[in-house]
Amino acid sequence: MNRKIFQLGFERPQKYRVARSRSYFRNLWVFGVILLLSGAGCGPQYKTYYSLTPPETASGLQCLNTCQSIMQQCEANQLMEYNNCEQNALREYQICEAGRVMAPDPKLGWSAPRCVRNCSCSRDWCSSPVQEVCQSRYYECYSNCGGIVNTSTVCVANCENTPPPPTPVR
Numbered sequence: 001m002n003r004k005i006f007q008l009g010f011e012r013p014q015k016y017r018v019a020r021s022r023s024y025f026r027n028l029w030v031f032g033v034i035l036l037l038s039g040a041g042c043g044p045q046y047k048t049y050y051s052l053t054p055p056e057t058a059s060g061l062q063c064l065n066t067c068q069s070i071m072q073q074c075e076a077n078q079l080m081e082y083n084n085c086e087q088n089a090l091r092e093y094q095i096c097e098a099g100r101v102m103a104p105d106p107k108l109g110w111s112a113p114r115c116v117r118n119c120s121c122s123r124d125w126c127s128s129p130v131q132e133v134c135q136s137r138y139y140e141c142y143s144n145c146g147g148i149v150n151t152s153t154v155c156v157a158n159c160e161n162t163p164p165p166p167t168p169v170r
Contacts, residue, residue: 055146063145
């Protein structure tokens, strides 16, 4: 008895060994990508904090109401764009799925049908509303109304090897 056959218990046909080999390398590639991406977030992470000092004039305070309205309109527009994107993505996916065509498998018939058209329908993903856009517009408006926007950037994660923040020049 061949020693290799004895160890495996049976001899696999060549095509299965090749498929296993391809699967092995595909899994190895996926593992490498995951490993690479998991190391991407190891650097320091910063967060910016804002403190607002309102304007001292009555007209400046009145101006802040406009800033608030601008912010609310911006957030409503962001949400509307997101909802429209989600609806369009779902509609396109449903159209693709409706166009899927199945055929009997040449060997197994209809007990194991196979897809012959529109086999890889995927749903597009929409990025969630970006609040930073509206916030930056609000802070700009706030400043234009005479208010003061102070920022402070602080390391919040993986801060062990980060240099201290630069001291302001006076």
